[in-house]
Amino acid sequence: MKTIKLLSCVVACMLCEIAFAKMPFSNDMLGRVESTLDHCAQIDKSSAEKYAAKKKELAKDATAQEIEAARNSDAYKAAYKDMSDQLAQMPKDDVMQACTASLKSAN
Numbered sequence: 187m188k189t190i191k192l193l194s195c196v197v198a199c200m201l202c203e204i205a206f207a208k209m210p211f212s213n214d215m216l217g218r219v220e221s222t223l224d225h226c227a228q229i230d231k232s233s234a235e236k237y238a239a240k241k242k243e244l245a246k247d248a249t250a251q252e253i254e255a256a257r258n259s260d261a262y263k264a265a266y267k268d269m270s271d272q273l274a275q276m277p278k279d280d281v282m283q284a285c286t287a288s289l290k291s292a293n
Contacts, residue, residue, distance in 0.1 A: 213256045217265030219244060220257075225273045226285035236289055 211219075220241055227237035245253055256262055273281055 213259040213261040214265040216244065216256050217262035218269045221266040221269035222273065225270060225281065226288070229278060229282055230285050233286070233289060237285075 223237045223241045227234040230237070245256075248256075
């Protein structure tokens, strides 16, 4: 249960934080958020479009070049992989609950 609350809180905070600027977070944070959203889309296929929409909203005001540069950075790649590895080790049911909770809290 702690895992669900923690992951839900992290996702909610990250989504709130990123809603206010072009690239209002580091490449590291972008990697972690996108990794989380991608993982949620993989395990919650019925809501995959919602996670994709959230991912698109992350830096809606940033240029395609800025987003590409961020995704090509070493910090982004390392953070994306680290978060993917962490999520893969967590119980799938806990992650699924956190993912669905993040969709509900953001509406």
